[in-house]
Amino acid sequence: MKTTRLTKSHIQKIYRPANPKTHKGTQGHALLIGGSYGKMGSITLSVKAALHSGAGLVTAFIPECGYQILQTVVPEAMVITDMGHKHLSNIQYEIEPNAIGIGPGIGQEQGVQHAFHEFLRRVRKPLVVDADGLNILSQKKDWISLLPKNTILTPHPKELSRLIGEFASEEDSKENAIRFARQHKLILVLKGAPTFITDGNSLFQNTTGNAALATGGTGDVLTGIITALLAQGYEALDAAKLGVYLHGLTADLALPETGTEYFVASDVIRYLGKAFLSIAKSPPRK
Ligand SMILES: NC(=O)C1=CN([C@@H]2O[C@H](COP(=O)(O)OP(=O)(O)OC[C@H]3O[C@@H](n4cnc5c(N)ncnc54)[C@H](OP(=O)(O)O)[C@@H]3O)[C@@H](O)[C@H]2O)[C@@H](O)CC1
Ligand SMILES: Nc1ncnc2c1ncn2[C@@H]1O[C@H](COP(=O)(O)OP(=O)(O)O)[C@@H](O)[C@H]1O
Numbered sequence: 001m002k003t004t005r006l007t008k009s010h011i012q013k014i015y016r017p018a019n020p021k022t023h024k025g026t027q028g029h030a031l032l033i034g035g036s037y038g039k040m041g042s043i044t045l046s047v048k049a050a051l052h053s054g055a056g057l058v059t060a061f062i063p064e065c066g067y068q069i070l071q072t073v074v075p076e077a078m079v080i081t082d083m084g085h086k087h088l089s090n091i092q093y094e095i096e097p098n099a100i101g102i103g104p105g106i107g108q109e110q111g112v113q114h115a116f117h118e119f120l121r122r123v124r125k126p127l128v129v130d131a132d133g134l135n136i137l138s139q140k141k142d143w144i145s146l147l148p149k150n151t152i153l154t155p156h157p158k159e160l161s162r163l164i165g166e167f168a169s170e171e172d173s174k175e176n177a178i179r180f181a182r183q184h185k186l187i188l189v190l191k192g193a194p195t196f197i198t199d200g201n202s203l204f205q206n207t208t209g210n211a212a213l214a215t216g217g218t219g220d221v222l223t224g225i226i227t228a229l230l231a232q233g234y235e236a237l238d239a240a241k242l243g244v245y246l247h248g249l250t251a252d253l254a255l256p257e258t259g260t261e262y263f264v265a266s267d268v269i270r271y272l273g274k275a276f277l278s279i280a281k282s283p284p285r286k
C-alpha cells in the first residue's frame with residue numbers, strides 16, 4: 001500500500017483554528033476513563049493533555065482512590081469516581097461527552113474486564129482505546145466487534161502483537177495491522193519511531209517526533225490529545241493524524257531546549273501550545 005507522509009502542509013489542511021465566538025460548550029466535552037492504585041499518573045496525564053488540546057470541558061472517570069489526586073493536580077477537570085476503590089468496577093455516568101478515551105492505567109483484573117465489557121456494550125460515542133483497554137481486547141477478541149465504527153486504537157509494538165499476533169518482520173506486522181483495521185472498520189495508530197496511521201484503506205507515516213519521547217506516559221498524553229480533537233468534531237482519521245503530528249512536534253520543538261534525557265511526558269503537554277502555534281497559518285484571531 002502507498003504510504004503518504006504527514007507533512008506540515010498536509011496537517012495544515014486538517015487543522016481548524018478556534019472560532020472567536022466559540023465557548024466551552026461548543027469546544028467539545030472529552031471524557032477520559034482510566035487509572036488504578038499506583039497508576040493514577042497515566043490518566044492524569046491524559047486529562048491534562050486533553051485540556052491543553054482545546055477541549056472545552058474535560059471529565060475524568062477514575063477509581064475512588066484517585067479523587068484527591070485528580071482534583072489537586074488538574075483543578076480544571078471535573079471528576080466522577082467509580083465505586084471501586086483501587087480499580088474500575090462499574091463505568092456509569094450521567095454526562096453526555098462528545099468523545100471518550102479509555103484504557104490508560106486501568107489494569108486487567110477480572111472486575112476491570114467486566115466493567116470494560118459493559119462499557120463497550122453501551123458506548124456509542126467517538127472512542128479512543130489505549131493501553132490496558134487494548135490488552136483486554138487482546139484477551140477477549142470477540143469484544144472487538146462492540147467497538148463503534150472508526151474507533152481509534154493506539155497500540156505500541158507490544159500491544160499490537162498481543163492484538164494481532166507476532167510476525168516475522170515489521171513490514172508483515174504493518175500489513176496485518178492494515179488488514180485488521182479494514183476488517184473491523186477501525187483506525188489504528190501504530191506507535192513507534194516513526195508512527196504509522198491507517199484506516200485499512202490508506203497508510204500515513206508521521207514525520208515528527210524523536211527519542212525524547214521514549215519515556216513513560218507519553219502514550220497516555222497522546223490518548224488525551226486525540227480524544228480532545230475527536231470531542232471538537234474532527235473526523236477520526238483526521239484526529240489521529242493531527243494528534244500524532246502535534247505530539248511528535250512537541251518533542252521536536254523541545255529538543256534544543258531540553259535535550260533528550262531531561263524530557264518527560266509532562267513536557268509534551270508543556271510544548272503543546274508552541275506546537276499548535278507552529279501549524280497555525282496565521283496568529284490566533286481575537
Ligand atoms: N505514570 C503512570 O501511571 C504510567 C502508567 N502506565 C500504564 O501502565 C500499564 C502498562 O503499560 P506499558 O506500556 O508500560 O506495559 P506493556 O504493555 O507491558 O508494554 C511495555 C513493553 O512493551 C514493549 N514496547 C513498548 N514500546 C515499544 C516500542 N516502541 N518498541 C518496541 N517495544 C516496545 C517493551 O517490551 P520489551 O522490548 O521490553 O520486550 C516494553 O517493556 C498501562 O496501563 C499504561 O497505561 C504507562 O503508561 C507508564 C506511565
Ligand atoms: N524513539 C522514538 N521516536 C519517536 N517517538 C517515540 C520514540 N519512542 C517512543 N515514541 C513515542 O512515544 C509514545 C510512547 O507510547 P507508549 O509506549 O504507549 O507510552 P506510555 O504507555 O508509557 O504512555 C508513542 O507515541 C511513541 O510513538
Ligand SMILES: [Mg+2]
Pocket residue numbers: 130131156219220
Ligand atoms: Mg501506553
